Structure formats: C-alpha cells, structure tokens
Amino acid sequence: TTPTLVLIPGDGIGQEVVPEAARVLQAVMPALHLVEAEAGWGAFQRHGVSVPPATLDAIRQAGAALFGAVQSPARKVAGYRSAILTMRQALDLYANVRPVHSLPLPNARPHVNLLIVRENTEGLYVGEETSDGETVTAQRRITRRASARIGRVAAHLARQRLTIVHKANILPVSDGLFRDTVRAVVAETRPDLAVDELLVDVAAYHLARTPERFDTLVAPNLYGDILSDLAAVWCGGLGLAPSINLGDGVAVAEPVHGSAPDIAGKGIANPIAAILSGALLCRYVWRNESAASAIEQAVATALQRGAATPDLGGTLSTREMTDAVLAALGA
Ligand code: NAI
Ligand code: MG
Secondary structure: OOOEEEEEEEOOOHHHHHHHHHHHHHHHOOOOEEEEOOOOHHHHHHHOOOOOHHHHHHHHHHOEEEEEEOOOOOOOOOOOOOHHHHHHHHOOOOEEEEEEEOOOOOOOOOOOEEEEEEEOOOEHHHOOEEEOOOOEEEOOEOOHHHHHHHHHHHHHHOOOEEEEEEOOOOOOOHHHHHHHHHHHHHHHHOOOOEEEEEEHHHHHHHHHHOHHHOOEEEEOHHHHHHHHHHHHHHHOOHHHOEEEEEOOOOEEEEEOOOOOOOOOOOOOOOOHHHHHHHHHHHHHOOOOHHHHHHHHHHHHHHHHOOOOOHHHOOOOOHHHHHHHHHHHHOO
C-alpha cells in the first residue's frame, strides 16, 4: 500500500514550514501520497471547531500526520479547545517522543544524543480541578495501563539505558506505580537494557549540566513536558527541535515550536524542526530508517555548510533553507 501523509499546516509559521518539510519527504520517499487537512485557530474561526472531524478521519485513515503549529487565543473563547490536545485525545496518542541530537552549529554542545519519552494522556493533564473557593484540588491520575504502555514504548526505543524519571519520594503511591510498572515491563520486554531512575528535580539538573550522560528517559506527563522543553535547548534552538506523538497505528509528528506570530508571514521561519519531524515519521511510522537518516544527515550537512535562517544568525529564507537541505540530499 502507498504510504499516505496528512499535512496539517495549522496557524502562523506552520503554514510556511509544513509544505517545505513535505518537499523533503517527497525527495526521500517519492511514492509518498500527500493530503491536506485543517486544524487550529484558523480552522476554529472557519468551522467552529479546532479539529474538524474530517481531519481526524484523514489521520486515522492515513495513520500519519505532520502538524505545523497552532495559535492559542490569548483569552478564553467559548467552545474553543486546543487542537493538539483534541488530536492527542481523539487519536489516543499516548506517547510523546522527543529526540535531542547535537547539530553541527557554531555554539552547539556536541555529543548529545538522547530521547525523552513522555506519557501523554494522564497525570495532571486530566485537567480535573475542583474548588470550594478557598481550596483547589487538581487530580493527578496515574494508571497501571498507561504506565505499562509508555514503558513498552520506552523499552522499545531505548538503546542501552533507560532512565525512569519520577518523584516517588513525595508521591510514593502514584509515582511508585509508574516506576514499578515501567520497571516490570522493561524487565519483561528488554532484559538487556540497563535501567536506572532519577528524581525529576535531579534529572533537570543533570539535563542542564551533563546532557551527554543520557540515553533514553521516560517520565509521567508533566515531568516529561518540562524536561523535554529544557532538553530542547541542546537541539540548538526552537527552530531545530522535532517531536512525534505516537498511538497504536497512528502518529502525529510536529515541530516543538509554536506559531511564532512575531515572524509569521515573512518567509523566514526555520523549517528544520518540521523537516526533522518528517524524519521521525520515516523512522517510527514507515520503518524507513534509511530515509530518516538521509534527512538527518542532509540537515547536518546543510548546517555544516553554513546554511542558516535568521534565528541561527543567517539570512536564508524558509525556502532557501529547505533548498540547502535538498542540495545536501543530492535531490
Ligand atoms: P513560539 O514557539 O511560537 O515562538 C517562540 C520564539 O521562537 C519566537 O520568537 C519565534 O519567532 C521563535 N521561533 C519559533 N519557531 C521558530 C522557527 N521555526 N524559526 C525561527 N524562529 C522560531 O512560542 P510562543 O511565542 O510562546 O507562542 C506563539 C503561539 O504559538 C501561541 O499562540 C502559543 O499558544 C502557540 N504554541 C503552539 C504550540 C504548538 O502548536 N504545539 C507550541 C507552543 C506554542
Ligand atoms: Mg510544552
């Protein structure tokens, strides 16, 4: 069957970087079939819903989407729900995976090559807050089921070592369940893997100080959210950091950055984060490792040759930056 990708540019610079990433994907996978779909604030204004049902159907059918970015309204808008949260829930995208690789940039830190696997469906993100006016209680749900399935993803993706991040000294029951469940799954599925654990605060310290020491980290939702933004620093900036949301038989890749209203419409957004997100689709969805590494290698070569958008101190446009990657691909 022909691999199909749903392109969801979304808002702001998502409109500029997603088509460029699509050009790179088509260069390494000429048979790739592309379809387009809407989501985000613009979609909400047109359809009254941030993710139209047709978009969800298209993603389910294709099994793969590349999502640009969405803009969130600054004030609360009746009926609006975050597009990315809607997709995560509707498609049960339970694992958020963010690789962090050193790139050949003048001020980059070398030898970083780590992966953060974040549980994407529960924890504090169940969003259940209750208040009596004086005291507010937020639910933080940890289940054996969700901990087991994120543990399986982490065990599968880790190379030699998996670090379980938790705060079981303060939350022994909930984070204890997370930790023990992940440990049990790893022992069962990857007995070759070295497993260690870190308290989340200690993990933050080490990620800031010695990111080279990590292989793969697995964490409950909130810890993973915070640590993955911290670790994105080592990608060399927001314009370079890719991610992918994985479910069973469905995946949505997305650059870590947002809609960047300060530069949107100028044609100067860095497309690399979106391009590298495309490489993650090749690796994790289409199991095309040679296409994934060809893209990653071409990005490294282009950067090494000095190709740079303004966020990296250069003068290339979004399109010219992509052209530099395509040239390095030999396309
Ligand atoms: P942002 O990531 O959009 O921008 C932060 C800064 O980084 C800006 O100065 C921007 O110009 C720069 N930047 C980001 N991506 C870049 C790229 N590819 N090339 C060059 N420069 C880049 O975060 P911000 O400003 O906090 O949020 C803007 C909007 O995006 C908000 O509405 C926010 O809710 C939304 N957002 C959406 C996300 C998503 O779709 N997953 C993630 C983060 C924010
Ligand atoms: Mg975040």
